[in-house]
Amino acid sequence: MRLLDTTSFELCSGEQDRFRQEGYAILSHRWVGSEITFDQLKKDVTGLKTGTLNSSQADKVRGACETARNQGISWMWIDTCCIDKSSATEESESINSMFKWYRDARLCITYLADVKRDAEVPITSTKIFKRISNDEPSDWFFRGWTLQELLAPQYMQFFDKDWTYMGTKQEMADTLARITGIKAQYLTGAEHFSEACIAAKMSWMAHRTTTREEDMAYSMIGIFGVSMTPQYGEGRRAFMRLQEQLLTTYLFDESIFAWKMPEPNSGAKHSNRQGDWAPGEWGLLASCPEWFGGCGNIETIAGQTGFRAFVMTPEGLRAPIRRHLYSGKLRALNGGFGFLWITFVGSIPALVGFQYVKYLINKKAKEDFSFVLNCYRRDTSGQKANVAIYLRPTTVDKVGYRKKDAPPHMICKRIRCDELDTKLKPITNFGEGIVLQPRPGFAS
Known part of the structure; x- marks a missing residue:
């Protein structure tokens, strides 16, 4: 010094x-x-x-x-x-x-x-x-x-x-x-x-600027208690590296995903995205602190349990996004119910019924869904509700009628990125899939 x-x-x-x-x-x-x-x-x-x-x-x-x-x-x-x-x-x-x-x-x-x-x-x-x-x-x-x-x-x-x-x-x-x-x-x-949780700290930076783009990330490493090697010239990649570091440091803080775009086409301004990306679509990690602008009131619970792993891969984040597909109605032809169906209705109607159940399950597997995060906002009465984001499957293996969970090979995008949902429901962890992540690379 x-x-x-x-x-x-x-x-x-x-x-x-x-x-x-x-x-x-x-x-x-x-x-x-x-x-x-x-x-x-x-x-x-x-x-x-x-x-x-x-x-x-x-x-x-x-x-x-x-x-x-x-x-x-x-x-x-x-x-x-x-x-x-x-x-x-x-x-x-x-x-x-x-x-x-x-x-x-x-x-x-x-x-x-x-x-x-x-x-x-x-x-x-x-x-x-x-x-x-x-x-x-x-x-x-x-x-x-x-x-x-x-x-x-x-x-x-x-x-x-x-x-x-x-x-x-x-x-x-x-x-x-x-x-x-x-x-x-x-x-x-x-x-x-x-x-304060990750999202709240990011919100403090949301309306600030730096002369060099990389400094938006480097100026926050002390606030989060992490270390990074500066690489001036990497542009927005610096903020991505910071978030990857936070994923391995703050294992229970899912508020890192609780951001929203200021406007639906914000993503187009931040990356030369290749592939089929529509306005309002992105990955789990934000492109810049500005996207956390409305997150100052998000909270996590100290000492919370229920750790869910999020791991960066070349495609995107491996995340616990698979979920149950069966509803009460879809269980009707499974197991013992299927045997009774065959006994009383006959094999041909049973086969048709099985195929219909399989169709419904595969349709369900491809539907947009709400992914509940382990972080919270308070409503007007002061009650805590989980923050949730929206995901859309892009690649899903076909599901057999006996499968009650989404298939192992499940790839999603985050959609409706200018919105955040709230859910009064428990956090679930049924299995891993991939959420695609645009890579800003070294472009500024």
């Missing part, structure tokens, strides 16, 4: 444990223009110290260091100048360590360059974060990396463009919650945000 001396502006390298024990501050900010990089800082230390280096970016570095120094903190970490991005290894290690660095800082200083504090506006009003240029909240709330910078620190202070103090994260938790959709309890620390 590399930090700035808040007095001399010189860089010092060392183990994070050493700086954590001494106490360091960390800056959260929105990149604007030509920020001071690692290489530039080495040349401009004197200019920063004497004030002869004049730019808004230099003033931001000086302001951050002065703010930390005034609170007795000797070390400051700023992403723009403390990471040597010419080293792919260092950049990868920094991306995977950044959440921990923000979490372990004594103080996170959040600088809002597009906000001017209005003393007449109380901290309980979202207008306190209003941009100078319009009535929208600061752009800081709509950037991908700043989500983990909001969640990770234990102590955070907000400052406006002139370094006027605005308040702490704890003091402004309710206001921040209304802007971000994150429960105030997660911001105050009364509850740890890790208790």
Whole structure:
């Protein structure tokens, strides 16, 4: 880890444990223009110290260091100048360590360059974060990396463009919650945000953007507590890799499938899909965080049982989608009922009956069906109902009349992807099939 001396502006390298024990501050900010990089800082230390280096970016570095120094903190970490991005290894290690660095800082200083504090506006009003240029909240709330910078620190202070103090994260938790959709309890620390399910966490990112498309995934790895090797240039494939990682980390959290497209043709905008894919059709894994935009109220149950395996294959996800096909009526010609049918009706009518049952079962096997997930939404009365999605079989082996389950070889698509259903019914697991998954590959 590399930090700035808040007095001399010189860089010092060392183990994070050493700086954590001494106490360091960390800056959260929105990149604007030509920020001071690692290489530039080495040349401009004197200019920063004497004030002869004049730019808004230099003033931001000086302001951050002065703010930390005034609170007795000797070390400051700023992403723009403390990471040597010419080293792919260092950049990868920094991306995977950044959440921990923000979490372990004594103080996170959040600088809002597009906000001017209005003393007449109380901290309980979202207008306190209003941009100078319009009535929208600061752009800081709509950037991908700043989500983990909001969640990770234990102590955070907000400052406006002139370094006027605005308040702490704890003091402004309710206001921040209304802007971000994150429960105030997660911001105050009364509850740890890790208790939120995958879909809820994804919803926090849904309306944010990053300069590089891959960073939509990389900026969330600390929030989910996983690691990924950055591969800039992979485009939307990064978000797919993140979800594949979550499948093996959060085995009981099926809310990862509880997304919906903003509009029926959203899929066409996100992949050069080959094959017979209609608007509103996709796989089980979403293409981007935006598709989780309405999932902030989805929940899972802590310590829940009934694990169902979902495994990525070259075709798509192997999933427990096979189900019972028999209804009470279809059982009529099976087993002992079939023997009685033959005895009293005769062999020819019995054969016709058997074929009819087989026809009904095969018809049932090819029908669209609702797949119930192990996650929940609350209705208006507060009762929990399972979230469900819609699947359509595309390839199904023929079923004999004695078969009560869908056949082993069953391939489906997710359909009606701009909808989510709710079901008051138990989770079932009758057998595995495949849900096809479009692959975004490396296309952006």
